[in-house]
Amino acid sequence: MPHKVKCPYCGYEMPLTYAEKAVCRGVFIRCKGRNCKRVFEIKIEEKTK
Numbered sequence: 001m002p003h004k005v006k007c008p009y010c011g012y013e014m015p016l017t018y019a020e021k022a023v024c025r026g027v028f029i030r031c032k033g034r035n036c037k038r039v040f041e042i043k044i045e046e047k048t049k
């Protein structure tokens, strides 16, 4: 199941999905929320079980 990236400021769901095993840092994206438009880092931690 793909996961969705949400803006940490306004909770807007970005048109961006990532897979269960994705790991990401240092990637920045601008929020597409109407009144937000803030830039935030997409941080996806590796899941250790």
Ligand SMILES: [Zn+2]
Binding pocket: 007, 008, 009, 010, 011, 012, 031, 032, 033, 036, 037, 038
């Ligand atoms: Zn936002």
